[in-house]
Amino acid sequence: MSELWARTLTWAEVDPSRHPFELDEDAAKTLAGLVAPLLPGPEAIEELWWRSMDPVTELLVNRYGRWACGWNWSAGEGDIDGGVVDVWCCARDSVTTPDATAPLAVAALLEWRDWIEDLAERFSVLTPPSYSAGSLSAVDPWHWERACTRLVTVVADRTRAESGWYGHCEQVLRWFLAYNGIDEERGREIVENAVGGLFGSWIAPDVVLIDKASSRFARTMDGNR
Known part of the structure; x- marks a missing residue:
């Protein structure tokens, strides 16, 4: 079910300015109460634990x-x-009793939201000054290099460069481009040409590799490969 698959999220779907969200203490308790009945029981088939969280995600x-x-x-x-x-x-390790697990799920939602809002702030800071969509070639490539370097670095840090981390890294770079008015297809092409195949699971990128990715990212912004 692609609508429940975070890897396919676009910036339009996560942009905090388009999707306001506020959860005070009372609302968090109410939400936890709604989550609790949807949690899987201990009889859930082990290999289907991750799908057993779908009802919570749907809610x-x-x-x-x-x-x-x-x-x-x-x-x-x-x-x-x-x-x-x-x-x-x-699910296998975090699900215990409904009373303990439901607030944990709410806390996880808040942590994910904080990350999205943090990215929006970073995108604002990293957008080249006086930039407007359609003026890619007029921007000093240094700005794009800096943006790529900082975003790759922060994603590697937050994911601890563990299993599959580079997938979200590429997604964040696409989100940054979408934030700057670049259409999704073009953004995907730019990111793939810049960092596709450079990073791997359980390997934190060193300075040389990040510099390589950032340089390629900047070059592709104006169509140069």
């Missing part, structure tokens, strides 16, 4: 929007490979 997506499907995108080999959420590990 959150229906209530807040598709951005919420990343609530359990934990770092490493969790329910979904290569995310940034630390509060939630995986």
Whole structure:
């Protein structure tokens, strides 16, 4: 079910300016109460643990929007490979009793939302000054290099460069381009040409590799390969 798959999220679907969200203490308790009955029981088939969280994800997506499907995108080999959420590990390890697990799921949603909002702030800072969509070639390539360097670095840090981390890294770079008005197809092409195949699971990129990716990212912004 692609609508529950965080790896396919676009910036339009997660952009905090388009999807306002606020969860106070009372609302968090209410949400935890809604989550609790949807949690799997101990009889759940072990190999289907990750799918057993679909009812929780569906509730959150229906209530807040598709951005919420990343609530359990934990770092490493969790329910979904290569995310940034630390509060939630995986269904097999994080699900205990309903009373204990439901607030944990809510905390994981808040952590995921904080990450999206943090990225939006970073995108704002990293956007080249006086940039407007369609003026890619007029931008000093240094700005694009700096953006790529900082975004790759922060994603590698948040994911701890564990299993599948590079997938979200590429996604964040695409989100940055979409934030700057570059259409999804062009953004995917730019990111693939810049960093496709450069990074691997369980390997934190060193300075040389990040510099290589950032240089390629800047060159592709104006169509040079």
